[in-house]
Amino acid sequence: MAVAFNLLLGTTGLLSFGQAAFFGVGAYTVGLLLTKTGTGTMPALGLSLLTSAVAASVIGFFCVRLTGVHFAMLTLAFGQLIFAIAFKWYGFTGGDNGIQGIPVREIPLAGLGLLDIGSTKSMYYFVLVVAGLAVAFLRRVRSSPFGATLKAIRENGQRASYLGINVMLYQWTAFVIAGTFTGLAGGLFALMEKSISPEIIHWTKSADPVLMTIIGGIYTFVGPAVGAVVLIVLNSYIVAWTEYWALVLGMVLLLLVLLLPGGVIGFVNEKARDYLTRSGWIRRWLFSKSATS
Amino acid sequence: MAFLEVRDIVKSFGGLRALQDVSLSVEKGEIRAIIGPNGAGKSTLFNVMTGLLSPDSGEVRFDGERISGIPPHRVIRKGIGRSFQITNIFPRMSVFENVQVALFSHHRENRSALTLARNFREVTDEVLAVLGLVGLADKFDSSASVLSHGDQKRLEIAITLACRPRLLMLDEPTAGMSRFESRETIALLQKISREQGLTLVFTEHDMDIVFGISEKITVLQQGMVIADGEPAEIKANPEVRKAYLGEEIAE
Numbered sequence: 001m002a003v004a005f006n007l008l009l010g011t012t013g014l015l016s017f018g019q020a021a022f023f024g025v026g027a028y029t030v031g032l033l034l035t036k037t038g039t040g041t042m043p044a045l046g047l048s049l050l051t052s053a054v055a056a057s058v059i060g061f062f063c064v065r066l067t068g069v070h071f072a073m074l075t076l077a078f079g080q081l082i083f084a085i086a087f088k089w090y091g092f093t094g095g096d097n098g099i100q101g102i103p104v105r106e107i108p109l110a111g112l113g114l115l116d117i118g119s120t121k122s123m124y125y126f127v128l129v130v131a132g133l134a135v136a137f138l139r140r141v142r143s144s145p146f147g148a149t150l151k152a153i154r155e156n157g158q159r160a161s162y163l164g165i166n167v168m169l170y171q172w173t174a175f176v177i178a179g180t181f182t183g184l185a186g187g188l189f190a191l192m193e194k195s196i197s198p199e200i201i202h203w204t205k206s207a208d209p210v211l212m213t214i215i216g217g218i219y220t221f222v223g224p225a226v227g228a229v230v231l232i233v234l235n236s237y238i239v240a241w242t243e244y245w246a247l248v249l250g251m252v253l254l255l256l257v258l259l260l261p262g263g264v265i266g267f268v269n270e271k272a273r274d275y276l277t278r279s280g281w282i283r284r285w286l287f288s289k290s291a292t293s
Numbered sequence: 294m295a296f297l298e299v300r301d302i303v304k305s306f307g308g309l310r311a312l313q314d315v316s317l318s319v320e321k322g323e324i325r326a327i328i329g330p331n332g333a334g335k336s337t338l339f340n341v342m343t344g345l346l347s348p349d350s351g352e353v354r355f356d357g358e359r360i361s362g363i364p365p366h367r368v369i370r371k372g373i374g375r376s377f378q379i380t381n382i383f384p385r386m387s388v389f390e391n392v393q394v395a396l397f398s399h400h401r402e403n404r405s406a407l408t409l410a411r412n413f414r415e416v417t418d419e420v421l422a423v424l425g426l427v428g429l430a431d432k433f434d435s436s437a438s439v440l441s442h443g444d445q446k447r448l449e450i451a452i453t454l455a456c457r458p459r460l461l462m463l464d465e466p467t468a469g470m471s472r473f474e475s476r477e478t479i480a481l482l483q484k485i486s487r488e489q490g491l492t493l494v495f496t497e498h499d500m501d502i503v504f505g506i507s508e509k510i511t512v513l514q515q516g517m518v519i520a521d522g523e524p525a526e527i528k529a530n531p532e533v534r535k536a537y538l539g540e541e542i543a544e
Contacts, residue, residue: 143409145397152394155383162343162381163398163456164369 021059021078022179025052026186027196034190045130045187052183053176060175127188134181141177150174294357296321296492297460302341302351302361304334311337313516315351319460319509324486324493326503329513330536335496336378338513339464342494343375344368355460374458378465378496380445382452384438388429391437391448392420395455420455427451427481443474450478454485461486463495467502475499479506504528512536 029048059078141147153160153167161167190196295318304312312334319325327335340346342353344365353361360368369375383391396416424430427447432440437448446466453461466482467475479502486493497503503510503524510527512520520530527533 140409145394145408145413148390148394148397151386151390152383155385156381158345158365159377159381159383159452160394160398161365162369162375163395163452164366165398166364166366 022052022056022182023186023189025055026183027190028186029183030187030190031196045184045191048183048187049180052186053180055183056176056179057172060172060179123192127192130184130188134184138177138181146170146173294354295319296323296356297342297494298354299338299342300351300354302338302353303349304337304341304346305349311516312341312348315513315516315518317511317518317521319492319494321492322490324483324506324508325495326507326510327494327496327513328498328500328503328510332515333513334516335513336464337516339375339462339496343373343462369456369458372457372459373462374453374456374460375462376446376449376453376464376466378468380442380449380469382437382445382449384436386437387434388424388437388440388448389420389433392423392451392455393417395452396420396423399456423451423455426454426485443470443478446470446474446478447481450482458491460492460494463493465496465498467497467499475502482506 026048029051030044033044033047062078142150149160149165149170152163153165153170157167297319299315299317302312302315303310315334315338317325317327327338329335337346341348341361344360344363344367347362351361352359355368355371355373358371360371360373383394386394393416396419397413400416421430421433424433427450429444429447429451432444437445440448446469450463450466453463461482463482467478470478482493482495483506485491495507507524509522510520510524511518512527512530512533514536519536520527520533522530
């Protein structure tokens with residue numbers, strides 16, 4: 001989720017406070033389909049991609065028209081709207097009770113029998129593989145011409161439009177991609193926890209990916225994932241250690257932001273830059289050309 | 294009709310008339326300077342001509358097509374390149390990436406999301422060619438933000454040229470450059486526009502440059518065109534002399 005989010009913030013420079021909404025849309029899609037219908041696990045996950053993509057395209061359509069704080073506020077407003085739906089609509093979403101006991105069905109593998117992901121361990125590997133694939137996909141997108149275009153928009157939107165780039169269209173696309181993958185994360189969450197409640201959509205949850213991204217490093221790809229690990233580990237250790245966990249966590253975050261403004265990975269990158277130039281491939285390309293000609 | 298036709302442009306900001314019935318026409322292949330004291334409306338005119346601002350009335354036509362009132366990215370796609378008075382580049386990207394993204398946009402390849410950028414070999418070659426043209430080839434992997442001011446300006450010209458414009462609009466291409474740097478840049482611009490048959494419209498404060506390279510000059514003052522013609526006519530024009538009272542034009 002944090003990696004998807006960073007496509008928006010780190011790569012495109014859009015700060016969205018409504019990311020929890022798409023997480024929720026994905027989670028509720030999977031939860032509702034599995035409890036109320038006989039849908040298989042994989043189709044349900046697939047549909048969670050679809051529903052969150054639809055939600056993100058509609059919400060994104062309005063949001064990319066605004067910039068900066070206004071953009072953030074509007075995403076927040078839409079996020080709370082979806083929260084309200086999940087919280088109040090007892091008949092459909094179960095209201096504040098959420099959805100309990102989501103059945104996880106076995107996944108039919110073509111010709112190879114059934115894959116049972118009922119146990120914690122097999123579930124862990126399943127989630128790891130799906131998330132890994134999603135991260136690999138996003139990584140590829142980031143290194144594509146499309147990703148380069150998003151980066152250019154973050155760096156300088158006006159200049160980008162003076163290259164003939166339709167800035168709003170690209171921001172919207174990035175918004176939809178980020179929303180879709182956040183939805184997938186929500187779907188996986190529903191499978192893992194087997195119960196969901198409206199809390200996961202509340203806007204305070206939207207702050208998590210923001211924190212994860214900032215801790216890990218906003219302008220790097222693995223940054224958000226590292227940030228997620230740091231945040232979760234910090235959270236569980238500090239809670240075990242003192243009841244003033246929020247205070248300690250706050251101070252640690254403050255120190256991280258002040259001392260490592262580029263995030264943990266940004267810091268590591270800076271140190272590594274002397275040894276590895278990122279554009280090494282251009283040199284090799286030039287070299288291979290001069291060698292053949 | 295001329296290649297670039299500006300007709301009766303009016304633009305106000307609140308009560309301030311920034312442009313008042315501005316008209317000018319530029320022929321294909323021409324080098325045209327737009328000059329005027331600070332606040333004369335040069336940048337506003339540039340912004341109207343490239344879609345950043347919509348005129349209150351009047352229109353701009355480029356190669357027969359109306360381009361006023363449409364957004365910048367569509368103006369650019371018609372074959373106009375623009376650079377800015379304040380250097381406008383992508384700071385946290387390398388010199389190479391700066392030009393690369395311009396070329397992706399030009400070739401409409403910025404939509405491909407699943408092929409790695411480095412696999413676009415032709416684009417890589419083209420980027421290096423453009424960088425060679427402006428003399429930045431050896432700095433391709435430094436971050437754009439650490440370049441000297443002159444190099445940043447040159448990079449911006451490279452970005453602008455990468456989109457293969459037919460009309461190049463440069464807002465003070467030598468602002469903030471040393472004398473040596475500006476001379477080099479101007480020589481470069483002259484060379485490129487001659488080689489590629491570009492039409493060049495630029496604003497500039499340095500009168501040596503203006504009278505040195507332009508074929509025609511338009512003089513703006515307080516939002517109005519007060520003179521329009523060849524350098525010799527402009528030099529002799531009493532109204533222009535008055536506007537530039539005491540400045541080097543009176544030499």
